[in-house]
Amino acid sequence: MNWLWWRRIFALTQKELLQFSRDLILVVATIYFFTGEVYIAGKGVSLELVKAPIGYMDHDQSLASREWLNKLRPPYFDVKGQITEQSTALKLLDSSQLLGVIDIPPNFQRDLLNGRPTEIGFQLDGSNVVLGNLANSYTGLANAYFNQEWMLKQMKVTPAQALEVPRVDVRQMILFNPEGNNAWFMSISEMMTVMTMLSLFLTAAIVVKEKERGTIEQLSIAPLTPLQILLPKILAVELILLCGIALSIFVVLLPVFKVPFQGSFFLFFLVSAVYVYAVSGLGLFIATISKNLAQVMIISILLLMPIILLSGAFTPPEAMPEWEQALIWLSPLYYYINMGYGIILKGSGLEIIWQNLLALFALGTVLFLFGIRQFKKQFGA
Amino acid sequence: MDFAVQANQVCKRYRKKTAIEDISVDVRTGEIYGLIGPDGAGKSSLMQCISGVLTYDSGEIHVFGQCIDSEKTAEKIKHRIGFMPQGLGLNLYPDLSIEENIDFFANLRGVSAELLTQRKEMLLSVAKLTSFKTRAMKNLSGGMKQKLGLICTLIHQPELIILDEPTTGVDPISRRDFWEMLNRLVMEEGMTALVSTAYMDEASRFHRLSVMHQGKVLEQGSADEIVSKSPGWVVEIETTQPDQVLATLRTQFEIVEQLGQMVRLVAFGQDKNTIESILKNLLNSEELQWHFLPIGLEEFFIQRLKNHSATAEKQLQKQPDLISKSHAKNNTADTSALIKADKLVRRFGNFTAADQVSFEVRPGEIFGLLGANGAGKSTVIKMLTGILPPSEGAGFVANQNMAHSGMAIKESIGYMSQAFSLYLDLTVLENIKLFGRIYGLTGQKLKERIDWVIKIGHLQSVQNETAGSLPMGKRQRLALGCALIHQPKVLFLDEPTSGVDPIGRAEFWRILVRLASDLGVAILITTHYMLEAEHCHRLALMQAGKIVAYDTPYALKQSLKQRKGQVLSFKVTHPYRALSCLEKAGYQDISLFGNRLQLFSKEVKDVSNNVINILKNNQIEVKDTMVLQPSLEDVFVDKIETALAKHELS
Amino acid sequence: MNIRKILTLSKKEWLEIWRDRVYFTMAFIFPFVMMMVLGFGMSFDVEKMPFVIVDYDQSDLSREYSHKFISSRYFDYKGHLKKASDADELIAKADIRFLLVIPPEFSKNLKQGKPAQVQTQIDGQFTYRASMVKGYVSAITAHFNSELTQDWFAKKRGISKQELQAMLAPVTLQTHYLYNNELKSIWSTGTGMIMLVMLVAPAMLAALGVVREKESGSIFNIYASTVTPAEFITGKILPYILISYINISILSLAAVLLFEAPFKGELSLLMVSNLLYVASAAAIGLVISTFVKSQAAAALIAMIGTMIPAMMYSGLMMPVASMAAEAKIEAHAFPAMYQLEILWGTYLKGQGWQELWPNLFVITGFLLLYWGVAVLRFHKRVKA
Known part of the structure; x- marks a missing residue:
């Protein structure tokens, strides 16, 4: 992995970003998901008893x-x-x-x-x-x-x-979200769900698009290893989604819902980057089994559901049936949600989340290697 | 005179692009009318406007006297027309069988049950598809799909059929089949047909035609009429020293090109005798053989556009300096094969896509791989480039087995795949730069190569446009440039020129020929254009995964000539009746090209007189007679028919 | 409208779906998986909340108070800690959801007739669960207080406890949950999912069905033929209605068999409304298909365009009655709310034709509206 190796990666990453920026539907959809969806989720659902x-x-x-x-x-x-x-x-x-x-x-x-x-x-x-x-x-x-x-x-x-009657007074302190503002919870989990969906879908879409167009052949004939072909796509998705999540945080979460961001932005972006890496492996796998974008879409949704179900995003693990609790570690979103809420609402630092981060990285690496293996199988490169 | 279609000064614009501009076309009832031109000429838009499925901005279209100017008026003629959109079999339903497809179209058109049974049977037998009735459409060959498309368009007995590029992407033999079927049905049923094509050599199939280019009509009339506007001749000179002959002829003629072991000369405005005497002066007529061919529409088109636009002329005139000084002629004495296919076999399940394919390509050689769609050409290329592992055998590039080749060998390969395989959403410059960087070029070197690619591709003016917005010709030159950016020793080109206009193709080939001769690049190319195949040093013809012929174009044509003789071509007044008369008289394998009949013969004189007599007795006048050399297309058709016959026997 | 042409179109569409095994399987598996995941996945039952206690007092009274929490079925006792700060990390890691701190002078204060301050720290991440915990803690404390008060009176006024209880019988509040006696979230979310899933799936399938023809170019067969837009739209939609009706019937059965939801109402009503509902969902897909050209866009728009209103504005998450005015309008402008009322009405409330016929009427209205829009927007002579 010398200098030339990285130059190639850089050239291809730049290409992916350029292509993404020229696909209007995709850009608009991505921006919508990170802003509109997050906003609607935060505004729309109330789990409070009001009037x-x-x-x-x-x-x-x-x-x-x-x-x-x-x-x-x-x-x-x-x-x-x-x-x-x-x-x-x-x-x-x-x-x-x-x-x-x-x-x-x-x-x-x-x-x-x-x-x-x-x-x-x-x-x-x-x-x-x-x-x-x-x-x-x-x-x-x-x-x-x-x-x-x-x-x-x-x-x-x-x-x-x-006044002399003895009584116990309870001072109830709701941590992290003293006013019980449901918008915080909903908007953050929606943002993370959007991250999941897009890392899955964008990665798969980028690869399938090359497959559909036949440009992937051009790349496999060039002196590029499968890793060199795929890594830039993931780097590009990383960059796009990190920008997206920045958009969510700085345009929706902070100004609209006034979410108190307790932890370090840097740590949150680091965790997000590891998360995108983990999920994109699955995206690669989807790309190898689908023929076109429509199939990618359907399979993404199918895969997305168990990921969300098992994540604890809507139902905390302790409330799940035991069989579900046993499978929870398989959902990358579980780690992400834990760390994400931890950093944003609870101000957790690396010392608290390192185990989760390590587990996510390990899971991601397994998924990523699996994705690359499938890709190699298909293109014999 | 009755007109089926009258289009008057029709204009159609899509957002930014003008698709057709001031086009007027009249189609008489009972004729086969052609719209001929490269991709993006506006043929499809015009046909869709006439079929009443596309709006237009100005002008008037009348179909059977009915003005088509709204959705409502368009409906009034739809029961009288049949429309087959562009794209081989794309309007058919892949998962439905032949019969189900036909039934669907018939019921959609409200054809009664008895009529359906009767017509279905008749059309299927004409198309020779009866025995495949239950086969799913997706499992048909290109030619079969195309014929099925025609049946579906004809099932409701339309008075006018509109066929948009029915022969694109189909091999020559299927194309011949298709034209015969269409001719027969049009004449038997008294229909009118409006047909478009990108193949200039199909011009003679039409009664009348419009030559279109960039949304405008260049010429209208019958093929003969059009060509006679710029009279002239094509001369093919067979030689062992093409370089010398080429150089000599350049002094006297403007358009001369080398086609492998042959030099081809196009002379406008001169009669046969003048040319003959000039040639005799210039060349040693005892050693060299030449024969005259009439000017084809392709030559005409190039000539016409040359006068039409200054830029086109510039492109043709200016020979780009292909070889930058940094890498002068590659004088490798080593002539061992750069590409070698060694008994390559590839199976997909039960289906054998490539079967024991062997050939070699040496440095500086252009090798053509011909064959119908699905004959296995792309599979072979994919195995040779290492994209697809072979089931058996091996593919070698520079003596390295591609199935487990290292990165190093990949640096010496250039590849252009079938579909345009660059990034349509990136600009020209971005595409070139990307591939330069992928191949490890940097700094000054990268800049030099980018300039070189832009120069040979004449892409200066479109550098910052996205590849998707370019016309086909420029796209292909861009793709070629990207495949060449790293100065590969071996070049694989999979149908690089389909849909490109003649000027673009001529330009493209000029670059290829220079690459091979000056840089010693070994080129493997597949194509459907038989004229292009003439450029190749050697050819392999594939049929059902096997190579059925493998030689130089010259040798292939010679052997056909020895076996079957020369081609006699008669222009007649009633071609269809003439055909049946001659068939009755015992002549076989006669093909019909518009108003010309063609057949092979070893005794040219006798047969010619005989035919003229037979026709005269049937009150058919023969307007002219020509003796032509067998073309590569004839070779192709002959070889495949032989292979098919063998297959049926076994 | 020519019946034969419509049937021809339907038959072709059906054959295509049927022969494309991947697509066909998808068409059935997709809604089922979606329903299972969402049904089992979105649980709102609040039980077994993990918590710890820090008891600085360590008295009988504090233990008595603690015990009320430990024995509650809502809470899952994880142990005692020495100091409150020890709990910070547990809460940060979401190992526990709340902490109860009993101060040092708890029993001393109470015995002196002074109020004792206890403290809870509740993880506010899941807002709803936090408010539930808050409620439970208050309720347990109130109960403990009333016992304390009784003891106090008994001591102060010298009356025995039995006498006191005879004088002061507290009001008991007997909550009777209508429709969902055990308050199982799966009954309501599970049946609600039928509404959500069967809006998304038919719309998506139908939209893809038309756009696929646009992409491949076979739509030109229709453009160039004498088929009218109404015939085309009708013929196209029928197979998707059939598939979706089978699907919704499977899901309706699954709600009873797998989610163990009761079915109390009139089956005939549900069967009719299911049919009308999937038909209008498929019609939404056809309307979408008249706007887009690529399958990817069709899938995306069908997804967003149906999922959000079905999720947010149907009453699934929040009763329509408590929505803001704009949201209320949006709720009424979509068939989802009406179908949800029918689903909950027939499954949980035991309703039938008498109560719900207006909903059927409205859904039929939507179906005709969407069908009409699709027909009007479908042009056989296009601009580009």
Whole structure:
């Protein structure tokens, strides 16, 4: 690997970049994925309970029942009003106009005052599990606060006395994302998913394009080793995607979503570079088995899905079934997500992520060598 | 006179490019009308406008008297026309069988069931495809695909058929077959046909034609009429010392070129006797043989364009200084083969693409590999360049086995693959630079070589345009330049000139000839243009993976001449009727070229008189008679027919 | 419209798909794999959150409090640490998702009737899971507090615990999950995936089908023939509807068999709406195909153009009712939302024709709209 060797690599890398810059559709699509997609993901999906429409059937119409209902507070809930008939309630729930209906039984206040156990019903739409979980958790809390207050009131505790009632206060600190801003999480994972998709797709597309045009033959006849033919393509994809991710970070994540970038930019770009290298090996493999761009597209998507599924991007590993947890190390995205969130949100340094980085590099090398082997087989070069 | 098509001053522009400009064409009912010209001449656009599938910007088109100016009016004539777009078999469905393809087209056109059965049977038998009915289209040979395309276009009995380059990419024998089938059907069914082609030598197939170039019509009329506008002769001189003869003739004639063991001279504006006497003066007529050929459309085209554009003339006049002083003539006394195919075999599954192929190419030699599509030429080249490992045998370049060659040998190979294989989205300069750098050139050396490539390719004016925007001729010169940037000793060219206009081809070959003679480069080339094959020192003809003929062009033609004699060509008034009369009279293997009939004969005089008599008795007038030498195309057709016959026997 | 021409076109298209084994297999495997991956992959169940405790107090009371967390099924106890700072690395590496810190004077403060401050540090990476943890911690603490209060009253007022409990029965909140009693995310996401997958796949297949002909040039057969745009579009779309209908039926069955989702509603309704839905999805593909020339562009645009609205604006992630106004408009302007309502309605809510017929009506409307646009945009005499 002398000077001439690198000159050739450089010449070919330059060629790939030039070609990329001339393919308008590809450039526009790449820019869109790194900005538009990331923006939509950050803006679009909310996993927060915001103004959930709640109705109630207050059969008691007492002070206590009203007090209970008062505990359902914005911003979580939007209490819509009284419903008289169960059938109406069901209809509203069925049509998704309400997320849940509180059912306060008659004689609620009387029973409470007499120390009889009371039960409030909550019919909750479970079809959206996220919202179901959150709504249940928040109403449960509201009920607990009501109980606590009611107890003090019932025991006629004066405000001065109340201070002496022992209680545990929890100061809950949400690390890295104190306001629970979901846009951070979504935009970062989308950015990483886009990285995955493009390293897979661009690498495969660049190689298949040469195959379709027949230019790959011209290269295999030139005094170039397979590594010399393929490495420049990967270098070019690296450069393009690192620019892309810079675009994502500096145009979308930081200014629009105000993501606090805690760690080192350099480290993040280094990790990203290793990641592109790892995934591009798979891209080479796709290129060897597909005949045209359309096939590349379909196979990329098929491969992309297990990679995303196993990555922990949407479901953290601890929540996965065991068979999935056992396969997690196969997904390069798993390492990338871990390191990526680590660096961006948690400010992790190399000392924390080095194991992941090493594992990713090892996995990448295996994939890359596999890709080159397939390519060699096909072109006999 | 009834007109099937009347196009009047039609213009069509795509975004930046003008495709056709002020074109007027009239096609009479019942004739075969040709649009002839190189790639990018505007033939396809014009045909699509006439078929009502493409809009145009100005002018008027009438088809059967119906003005085609909107989607609605275009619909009115669509049941009367059949249109076959460009690209061999591209409008057919690869996964469907022959019969399914035909049925699809018929049902699409609402052909009734009885008519379909009847026509399908008739057309399949004319095309000799009946026994392949159930074969999937993708498994057909090029010639079969082309005939199937024609059947599908004809299935609904259209009155006008429009065929866009039906013969491009097909070998000469399939082309002959195709023309015969078309001729027969057009005459039997009283159809009109509008056909385009890039092959100038097909001009004589048409009743009338338009010669097109860069969106304009250069000439219109019958082939004879057109050519007679610049009368002249082509003289082929056989010689053992082409260099000397060439030099001598240059003093008197403008257009002289060397074709292997032959010198070819084109003289415009002089009659036969004048030329004859000049030749007698210049050359030793006892040692040399020459024969006269009428001017073909190809020569005419070059001449016409020369007058047409100054730049074209400059290109032809200026002989570029091919050999920069840094590398003077390669005087290697070593004449051992630079390229050697040693019993190369390549199998793909059950299919043998190349079967025991052996040949040698020496330094300074241009070796032509001819054959139909799928005959195995590209496979052989791929094995010789090391892209494809052979199943058996070995390919050698400079005595190195290419199956496991090192990097060093790759530096001495130049390669131009079948499809244009440079980067269309890079500029001319970027392409050249890239390949220079791949081959390790740097600094001053790289600059020198880039300048050299640009100079020999006449690419100065387009340096910064993308390769994709260049016309075919320039693209091919660019590709050649890139293949030559590292001064290879061996050059592989896989159909480098298909779709290139005659001027571009002439220019291209001039470079090749100089490379071989002055630099001692060994060149292996494949081509479909028989005229180009004449340039080669030796030829190998491939059929179904095997070499069926292997000799110099001269020897090949001589042996055919000895076996079958010379070619008699009659221009007649009623060619189709004349054909059947002669067939009835027992003459076989007569081919029909527009209004000419051609047949082989050893006793030229007797047969000629005989034919004229037979035709006279049938009230057919013979307008002129010519005796021609067998061409390489005749050799090609003969060899392949022999090989096929042998195959059928075994 | 000539039926014979339409059938001819359909038959040819079908034969081509059928004989191209790679494509054919892809057409069936693609949607299935996509559904499996997304269905099993997007889990929103929050359980077994790994956590550690730092207990600086080490008293009975602190242990009692800790135990409430350790025994919760939502949390996965990973052990005690000596100092809070020891947890930093574990959290950074995502080995644990939260940390509970009990301060030194925890029991002393409580016994003196003072509030005791405990602290949690929750990994905020997965926002939704962080808020769930927060909720669980609060709930456990509230429960612990009410016990503390009761103890306090018992001591202060000298009443026995039993008496106290007789006086103060707390309100219990009984949540009844409608439609998805066990709140299994796979029931809803799994059935929702049918909507997503069967919008993307038919659109992509149909778009590729037409553009492939444009690329190869066989589209000229249509241009040059007497087939009308309506016949062409109809003939072209039928095989894709057939394939997609088989696919959506397989997926609908897979939701019950593999995701174990219930099916409570009217099957006939689902079968009809499935057909109309895949037809309108395929029609979207045909509309796309009239805009593009290359297969790559067709696949890309079909992908983006269907995936995003189906994912973001269908109600799959976020109920349409809580969307912003523009998003609401976008949701209603696409068949995805209506099909999702039908899917969830029939699978989970036990609905049928009576409730959902307007949705069928709307989906049919979309189908006709897309079909019409494709027909109008398909020109047999092109500009370039």
